[in-house]
Amino acid sequence: MPTVLIVEDEIKLRELVRSYLERDGLTVLTAGTGADGLHLFAAAKPDLIILDLGLPDISGEAVAAEIRRGSSVPIVMLTARVEEADRIRGLELGADDYVTKPFSPRELVLRVLAVLRRGAGQDDQQPTHGYGGGRLVIDEATRNVTVDGGQRELTPTEWRILLALATRPGRVYSRAELINRARGHEFEGYERSVDSHIKNLRRKIEADPAQPEIVLTVLGGGYRLGLSRDG
Ligand code: CA
Numbered sequence: 048m049p050t051v052l053i054v055e056d057e058i059k060l061r062e063l064v065r066s067y068l069e070r071d072g073l074t075v076l077t078a079g080t081g082a083d084g085l086h087l088f089a090a091a092k093p094d095l096i097i098l099d100l101g102l103p104d105i106s107g108e109a110v111a112a113e114i115r116r117g118s119s120v121p122i123v124m125l126t127a128r129v130e131e132a133d134r135i136r137g138l139e140l141g142a143d144d145y146v147t148k149p150f151s152p153r154e155l156v157l158r159v160l161a162v163l164r165r166g167a168g169q170d171d172q173q174p175t176h177g178y179g180g181g182r183l184v185i186d187e188a189t190r191n192v193t194v195d196g197g198q199r200e201l202t203p204t205e206w207r208i209l210l211a212l213a214t215r216p217g218r219v220y221s222r223a224e225l226i227n228r229a230r231g232h233e234f235e236g237y238e239r240s241v242d243s244h245i246k247n248l249r250r251k252i253e254a255d256p257a258q259p260e261i262v263l264t265v266l267g268g269g270y271r272l273g274l275s276r277d278g
Contacts, residue, residue: 049163050074052093054084056103067152081105085113095163100126111140119200121162141247143204165203179274183261185213194252204229205248216272219265245270
């Protein structure tokens with residue numbers, strides 16, 4: 048059973064979310080501060096983290112940044128803030144989904160289950176594909192991505208975006224198409240968040256993120272894979 052770590056200082060909200068997740072059979076760990084969250088994360092290696100942005104000690108952004116230094120564990124962020132800039136900043140830190148307070152616990156659970164499903168890689172019948180003469184190798188069964196022989200750790204959202212682009216190399220995918228593929232549901236006004244994930248993805252897979260060769264921006268909107276499929 049997947050383990051979910053909730054980092055949230057509001058006890059009532061934390062326990063409410065816990066009860067909903069446990070009802071769906073998930074194992075739940077909780078922390079009320081960023082420091083406790085980081086300790087529990089290191090000790091228990093949860094499969095997903097629900098992270099409140101407004102914590103009493105260190106900010107949720109700082110917690111996410113610390114986690115992202117060594118892990119691609121899925122992160123779902125909770126926030127009371129509604130400013131676009133805050134959302135984008137969270138997504139730049141590598142959050143896989145976002146829920147704005149107040150939210151329905153059921154909706155949050157559905158998002159968590161969707162992120163866990165995407166992370167589990169349902170496509171295990173698919174073979175390994177090479178692109179650009181072996182520069183990029185995508186193994187759908189194990190979710191392994193290697194670039195120039197080196198393995199790259201992608202978040203579930205980055206993985207889904209790359210997989211979508213690689214489905215038909217050269218085809219242009221709009222932001223709306225990519226966000227849909229990556230998240231499985233529509234996000235009003237979230238098309239810009241694709242840019243954040245692309246930026247993070249490029250940092251991981253491009254030799255020079257400023258001169259991308261794998262994930263190309265298409266003038267007039269959208270992205271395409273810059274390598275052709277081998278074989
Ligand atoms: Ca809070």
